[in-house]
Amino acid sequence: MLFSHSKNKTNSYLSDEDVRLMLDFKAGNVASFEVLLKKYFKRILNFIFRYVGIRSVAEDLTQEVFMRVYKSAPNYLPRAKFKTWVYTIARNTSINEVKRNKQKIVSLDEMIECEGEQIPRQVEDKTIDRPDESAIRAETARVVKKAIYALGEKQRMVIILRRYENFSYQEIAKTMKISEKAVKSLLSRGRENLKKALSSFIKNETF
């Protein structure tokens, strides 16, 4: 019984369109893989970028994630929704990268994207009566990124999956292989820590 494979569990995921595409790719249709690649590439790229903080690293890791998806095809068996599976691979890849390069921090000199433009992360302190709105937005983005990066790894992961990927508690639990209760707890603590990290910025800007 321990070694038996549950066919019922596998079949329940066949209703997922992306699972069917992956099985189609497994059968030899490479075009199906490219559909999945185009559908998920940007999402995975942003997920990893928000986690590791450096664009070039995020691009390399995203390629690596899809390499693994591609090479997993011969042994692929749907045991979860495709989205959960690919995000799990992305999560594991990101965590391994962070562990390998623990000294890596968010580069304050890195350019960030704001309203389609590349703006230096370090914004000049201009003494003008009406600060440029894009400069405020850029500074906010910098502060937010720093606050997210200051979170513990699990809290960061949960916040990113909930806020940016709109994962449900159940989906987060499956991706991170933890209970829903643990997801709630991590989310609550993560939000509390974010509030503390951003409170002085909030007070300066709004109160």
Next chain:
Amino acid sequence: MDCKKIRQMFSDYIDEMLEDKKQETFKGHIASCERCRKDLAEYQVSWKMLDAGEPIEPSPDYVSQFWTELSRKPSGYKVILDWIRNILLPRRMVYKFVLVSATLIAVYISVFNYVDNSKMRTLLINMSDEELEMIENFDLIANLDLFENVNDFGSSNNLEI
């Protein structure tokens, strides 16, 4: 309900996961407690702030980059790593457990044998030539003892062997 418990409900409230009854209590407290009201406002603003920063776009040729990268021959150690990952490391937990247990048992037996053989070698090195000869002819000596015992028995009973 005290402020500490109310603050613990902030996260569920933002996610609209509070049960109806709890939501009533929550809203009632927020309406009457200025401190919690301010805290909740900051909580919501900080959550909203995460919208700052546009998502990044992949490079326009990311698809062709992927196929180029895939066609590149991987370095030696990556091939071995992939082989280990795909073939030797099973997916299901129970198979992983069996593999790890079998590996541990094999290592234990090897180490045990090695230690045993090491002790034997040490013992043999410290033995004299006479003692070594005794060990080599252990079977003969064992039979000799038996032979002598039988002889003693025979002589006491006047039997000839």
